[in-house]
Amino acid sequence: MDNFAKQSWAGLRILLAFTVLLGVLYPLAVWGVSRLPGLHARAEARDTALVAVPREGERYFAPRPSAATLPASGGSNKGELNEDYTRVVAERRAAVAHREGVGEDRVPQDAVTASASGLDPHISPEYAALQVPRVARASGLPVEQVRALVAAHTHGTFTTTVNVTALNRAIDAAGR
Numbered sequence: 001m002d003n004f005a006k007q008s009w010a011g012l013r014i015l016l017a018f019t020v021l022l023g024v025l026y027p028l029a030v031w032g033v034s035r036l037p038g039l040h041a042r043a044e045a046r047d048t049a050l051v052a053v054p055r056e057g058e059r060y061f062a063p064r065p066s067a068a069t070l071p072a073s074g075g076s077n078k079g080e081l082n083e084d085y086t087r088v089v090a091e092r093r094a095a096v097a098h099r100e101g102v103g104e105d106r107v108p109q110d111a112v113t114a115s116a117s118g119l120d121p122h123i124s125p126e127y128a129a130l131q132v133p134r135v136a137r138a139s140g141l142p143v144e145q146v147r148a149l150v151a152a153h154t155h156g157t158f159t160t161t162v163n164v165t166a167l168n169r170a171i172d173a174a175g176r
Contacts, residue, residue, distance in 0.1 A: 061168055
């Protein structure tokens with residue numbers, strides 16, 4: 001057997017070994033650990049602010065729209081030259097303007113365009129500020145307190161954003 005054949009067989013054996021190890025055994029081990037008693041329940045109960053959690057009602061801040069229905073994740077391949085996309089954005093703009101009681105020209109872009117994954121919990125400070133009067137009115141909290149909660153949940157280094165999921169939890173806590 002020449003050197004090329006030896007190297008080819010060695011490479012094939014390594015490929016098969018790693019395929020079995022990383023493609024079969026590792027996923028089975030991870031799945032098995034996830035099924036240990038008590039571990040699954042704790043994982044389900046854990047709360048996160050890393051995912052947009054839309055809340056029903058006027059007392060909550062609205063996240064960005066999603067092209068997917070939760071709990072799925074996914075974007076849309078439609079661009080701004082697509083007529084369906086243009087229509088959906090126009091409908092969203094009119095709906096947000098109506099809900100917030102402002103002109104359509106005051107509705108920020110992130111209020112009408114979906115995030116890539118549909119799970120992004122962040123909105124612009126402008127979109128949050130637009131929603132403050134409605135949330136204050138519906139939650140019974142003073143406008144200044146709602147503005148302070150928005151400020152407390154506004155972060156960023158390169159892009160300043162507001163975490164809607166964390167902000168809505170703070171609205172609930174303040175309203176108790």
